[in-house]
Every structure is written in C-alpha cells, then in structure tokens.
Amino acid sequence: MSTQRAKLVVGNWKMHGRISENAALLTEVAAGASALQKDVRVGVCVPCPYLAQSQALLGGSVVKWGVQDVSAHAGGAYTGEVAAEMAVDFGVTYAIVGHSERRAYHRESPELVGAKTLRALEAGLTPIVCVGETLEERESGATEQVIGTQLDAVLALLSEEQAAGIVVAYEPVWAIGTGKTAQPEQAQAVHAFLRRKLQEKGAAVANALLLYGGSVKPDNARELFAQGDIDGGLIGGASLKSKDFLAICRAAQTALQ
Numbered sequence: 001m002s003t004q005r006a007k008l009v010v011g012n013w014k015m016h017g018r019i020s021e022n023a024a025l026l027t028e029v030a031a032g033a034s035a036l037q038k039d040v041r042v043g044v045c046v047p048c049p050y051l052a053q054s055q056a057l058l059g060g061s062v063v064k065w066g067v068q069d070v071s072a073h074a075g076g077a078y079t080g081e082v083a084a085e086m087a088v089d090f091g092v093t094y095a096i097v098g099h100s101e102r103r104a105y106h107r108e109s110p111e112l113v114g115a116k117t118l119r120a121l122e123a124g125l126t127p128i129v130c131v132g133e134t135l136e137e138r139e140s141g142a143t144e145q146v147i148g149t150q151l152d153a154v155l156a157l158l159s160e161e162q163a164a165g166i167v168v169a170y171e172p173v174w175a176i177g178t179g180k181t182a183q184p185e186q187a188q189a190v191h192a193f194l195r196r197k198l199q200e201k202g203a204a205v206a207n208a209l210l211l212y213g214g215s216v217k218p219d220n221a222r223e224l225f226a227q228g229d230i231d232g233g234l235i236g237g238a239s240l241k242s243k244d245f246l247a248i249c250r251a252a253q254t255a256l257q
C-alpha cells in the first residue's frame with residue numbers, strides 16, 4: 001500500500017427511500033459507523049426530500065450526508081433544479097456530480113458537469129465527480145480518452161486549490177447496477193491514470209480521494225479497496241441495506257491496516 005490517504009465510503013441511494021423506511025437505515029448506519037476508526041469517512045447521498053430527515057438523524061454522528069446532483073446555477077428561473085446553497089441549508093457535505101445516469105438520461109455534457117462541480121465548491125460542498133466509460137468505449141480501447149476528457153472538463157474550471165478539494169469516482173458504466181464489477185487490477189489501472197491526471201494539475205491535487213463505484217458489495221470491497229489508488233467506494237444498491245453498507249465500510253478499514 002502506497003498511501004496514507006483516508007478511506008471514504010459514500011452511499012448513493014439514487015431514487016430510493018421513503019420517510020418511513022429511511023429512519024431505520026440512517027440510524028443503523030450512524031450506529032455502526034461510530035465503531036469505525038476516524039480515517040474511514042462515511043457519507044450517504046439521499047434524494048433531496050430526505051435531507052431534513054438525514055440532518056435530524058445523522059447530525060452529531062460521524063456520518064455525513066449529501067445530494068446526488070446540484071444545479072450549475074446559484075438560483076433563478078430553473079424549475080425543478082436544486083442549488084448547492086439550498087443543500088447547504090440542510091448541513092450537506094457531499095454533492096455527487098456527473099453520475100453516468102445523469103450524463104446519459106439528462107444529457108449532461110462534460111462542460112456542464114464542470115460548472116456543477118465549481119458551483120458545489122463555491123457553496124462549500126465536497127463534489128464527488130463521477131467519470132466512467134461504457135462497454136463499447138472500453139472494448140474499442142477508448143477508456144482513458146473518455147474519462148480523461150470527462151476529468152479535464154472539470155479540472156479546466158478549477159484552481160489548484162479548488163481541485164484539491166474534489167473527490168473523483170471512477171464508475172465504469174458497464175459495472176453499475178449490473179453485478180459486474182471491474183477486476184481490482186483493472187480498476188487500479190484506471191485509478192492510476194486518474195491519479196496521474198490529478199498530479200498534472202498540481203502537487204496538492206495528487207492526493208484527492210479516488211473512489212471506485214459499480215457493483216461494490218461486501219464480498220468484493222476489500223480487494224478493491226486494497227489497491228494503491230482506490231481510496232474507497234461509491235455504493236449504489238448495497239447502500240440501501242445497513243448490514244451490507246457497514247460491511248463495506250469495515251472493508252475500507254481493513255484495507256487501511
């Protein structure tokens with residue numbers, strides 16, 4: 001292991017949850033996470049209607065909460081959008097930006113994802129910038145070109161100091177929700193490429209946390225998190241069950257030891 005960086009495990013609930021069901025999940029995660037060592041950080045990115053509930057149940061615990069998207073605008077006539085500043089009103093720490101589901105279903109361009117990242121940073125949030133290639137792109141050998149373009153569009157808008165405050169999540173589109181995980185060495189190779197790109201932005205940026213996402217489960221998390229440039233995970237399906245999510249958090253702790 002080449003690094004002293006902290007580990008970070010963030011749940012991405014996507015469009016799941018109900019007030020009645022969230023309470024148990026949030027309290028169980030808060031209780032379980034309290035037993036982790038402090039260089040394992042934990043977050044959950046919930047749908048916006050559940051931010052107040054997350055703040056009420058996670059406030060004072062070690063678990064931070066976040067949103068799954070933010071507007072590129074600070075405010076104004078943008079029906080349906082949520083500004084980063086509004087999330088801040090609910091004590092939010094993390095903002096996922098550029099998730100592949102938003103790039104695909106909402107046609108978010110690399111430039112728009114860059115603008116959202118900048119807005120999140122300016123509001124005081126930690127953006128989790130998602131990058132990833134489709135199966136076709138991987139098979140045609142375009143992985144580095146695709147994720148390089150996605151990351152460059154973000155870094156181009158940020159100062160070195162701002163860039164040092166982002167988290168990057170590598171999520172191969174073919175691994176999300178499919179049960180197909182990238183092999184740990186395959187993921188590590190992409191993370192090493194991303195690490196080099198961050199380093200090019202400046203020495204301070206080289207230690208930005210790099211998460212892997214895409215069918216991370218309790219039984220594969222440990223091996224993934226043991227890779228030198230994988231600093232944790234962005235967890236979809238398995239973040240909806242406290243037992244699985246906490247097992248993944250403990251795998252991050254094991255990888256640190």
Ligand code: PGA
Pocket residue numbers: 012171175176177178179213214215216234235236237238
């Ligand atoms: P998954 O989702 O863990 O269900 O594959 C990950 C994500 O989309 O962030």
